[in-house]
């Protein structure tokens with residue numbers, strides 16, 4: 192189904208979801224595998240040639256999802272784990288993807304999910320600290336701006352936090368930006384990649400359209416509309432689903448894409464660069480010590496955090512609006528664990 196040949200521009204959108212020059216393969220766990228994201232994400236990971244073994248865990252339904260996905264004719268093995276088998280699910284795992292938690296309904300912000308999802312993510316991170324302390328953790332659960340600091344603080348408390356191994360998955364913003372810009376430019380999304388920095392909610396999402404040849408051609412009303420659509424793309428889906436949840440299929444695609452990039456880095460591939468929300472020095476002097484920007488992925492997770500590059504005046508304004516809100520979200524996450 193998926194080609195194994197290499198692609199040139201690693202962070203750029205690709206018509207192929209997975210690429211692999213092959214080598215060391217990896218055991219991957221999905222925590223929340225029974226959910227709207229978890230199920231299609233598990234299916235996509237079953238098709239990733241870099242995944243040797245899939246551990247599917249949820250408080251409901253994971254063994255059924257595992258039995259189903261395990262019939263797909265790719266080489267990886269699949270095991271499902273019930274609510275009381277979290278530790279078993281995490282044994283020997285190198286990469287852990289977390290889409291566990293409740294999604295939004297119309298009228299809610301991502302921050303409204305905090306009260307429910309903060310403790311879910313904290314408890315899962317505590318188990319990871321105990322059983323798989325050196326694994327890479329890829330956090331999908333919202334609000335990402337707070338859940339990533341929660342995971343980091345929980346690991347820190349357990350004495351096993353490695354900033355190179357904790358990632359907030361902001362890939363859906365990158366996927367949307369390429370798709371929406373491609374639509375406006377009349378070009379393929381693979382030819383319209385956009386770096387998206389900041390966080391993962393509304394005004395904290397900062398697309399750097401000026402750094403893209405197609406993007407800098409968009410101006411005036413069209414520019415404002417495009418930025419707004421990238422920042423509030425999640426709301427578009429929440430509204431259309433009308434109470435049935437938020438983005439699941441596009442998120443599963445984005446989650447599988449980001450997981451593949453992490454696996455390629457872990458396998459020693461060079462030049463794997465993509466935006467992700469990590470512990471970052473870029474705006475730490477402003478009290479924002481987690482930030483999404485282009486990150487090079489390597490053998491140990493985060494290899495190098497790239498600078499954000501040159502910004503247009505409009506993007507400077509977006510960044511100024513992003514930082515105070517992001518700071519609040521991060522502090523809220525840290526305070527929850529403290």
Ligand SMILES: NC(=O)C1=CN([C@@H]2O[C@H](COP(=O)(O)OP(=O)(O)OC[C@H]3O[C@@H](n4cnc5c(N)ncnc54)[C@H](O)[C@@H]3O)[C@@H](O)[C@H]2O)C=CC1
Pocket residue numbers: 222223224225226227228229248249250251290291292293294295304308311315330331332333334335360361362363364391436437438439442
């Ligand atoms: N980072 C991003 O770009 C995106 C993040 N999301 C977020 O992903 C999360 C999941 O969304 P959906 O899959 O649509 O929700 P869902 O409700 O369909 O699935 C969530 C799953 O988590 C499971 N779960 C709850 N507590 C758990 C625990 N303690 N351990 C293991 N599993 C547990 C539930 O049983 C359920 O199967 C939400 O917080 C949503 O806001 C959604 C889209 C994009």
Ligand SMILES: O=C([O-])CC(=O)C(=O)O
Pocket residue numbers: 294295301333363424425426428429437438
């Ligand atoms: O909008 C939501 O709640 C889910 C999400 O994070 C997204 O689709 O970007």
